[in-house]
Amino acid sequence: MTLTQQQAIHLVQSVADDHGHLDEKTLATMNAGTRLKVERALLAKDQLIELYSKDVRFIFELLQNADDNHFNHAKSSGQEPYVAFLIYHDRIVIDCNEDGFTEENLRAICSVGKSSKHGAQGYIGEKGIGFKSVFKVAWKVHVQSGPFSFCFIHRPGDSGMGMISPEWHQSEDSTRPPTGITRMTFTLHNNLDQKLQAAQRQSIVNEFKDLQPAMLLFLKKLRRIEVHLFDVEGTKESHSAMSLSAPVDISNRAVLTTTKTTHNSEPKTFSHHYHVTKLWATGLARNENRKYSPAEESSKAYSRTKVVLAFPLTDQSVPIIEPQDIFAFLPIRKIGFNVSPPQLSRLPSR
Known part of the structure; x- marks a missing residue:
């Protein structure tokens, strides 16, 4: 079906309206304070749609x-x-x-x-x-x-x-x-x-x-x-x-x-x-999603983070040899190979 130009204009406007769009003509009818408030609300809505759609x-x-x-x-x-x-x-x-x-x-x-x-x-x-x-x-x-x-x-x-x-x-x-x-x-x-x-x-x-x-x-x-x-x-x-x-x-x-x-x-x-040991990883890149204080920016505090290793044991302190999960806060997956401390007494205490 071929649309007339008027029908095409109406369709374009209808889609824009469905998305909450306000054109320049409509915005021009508002005073400066109201327009700024509406534009900020529309920006926030667009950002929310982006975030809300994520899994x-x-x-x-x-x-x-x-x-x-x-x-x-x-x-x-x-x-x-x-x-x-x-x-x-x-x-x-x-x-x-x-x-x-x-x-x-x-x-x-x-x-x-x-x-x-x-x-x-x-x-x-x-x-x-x-x-x-x-x-x-x-x-x-x-x-x-x-x-x-x-x-x-x-x-x-x-x-x-x-x-x-x-x-x-x-x-x-x-x-x-x-x-x-x-x-x-x-x-x-x-x-x-x-x-x-x-x-x-x-x-x-x-x-x-x-x-x-x-x-x-x-x-x-x-x-x-x-x-x-x-x-x-x-x-x-x-x-x-x-x-x-x-x-x-x-x-x-x-x-x-x-x-x-x-x-x-x-x-x-x-x-x-579990036997748990902790160490610090260094030389990390800056996290763009994190807010840093001037002092942290200056000292590059973001370049180091704590790594935690936990080795499963029996109640008699015998290592349990089996695949373990990796956690980056969230459990990710089994790592595919067995990890166990060969000698618990040699692990650093931190």
């Missing part, structure tokens, strides 16, 4: 963000830094005993391609997308931390501005977290047909089941990860807790303990021992 495993991003938190209050009261995931039929609740939201955290979580994380060391999400990746599975995020209680709302097809535009949400007493806990509640997509909704929930459950206790060996601060799974009626189906500890009488030794409980069954506990 991100949101669970690992949330773990990464949790590990970058501060846990001074928890440590001062004798608590181990932890994060707990509670997976319900229609929502995911995350509790973390971090120090709590600050103004800097709020501004960072409402920005595009930015992070409140500074410095040469520490993990960082892909251009700050970590938190926003939860909208792959959720349409509403409720954050409760200290005096803060606000929501982000974004449904598929929305402009994307809801991912960075907080709305105050007064907490009900029944949902308010205990003192010292930051809680995020993700309301899962509910506009899917029953089959797709069931598939999405199963996919989420599978991701949590794939969490490896060995991740704790390579995190900086978290010492405990809990996963609680509930059925449609809100009854707890299963509970798993992964924790990391270090024997006081043996240097460079770590113990990973996993406790799993299913409905109406006795808890089962498994322990794995």
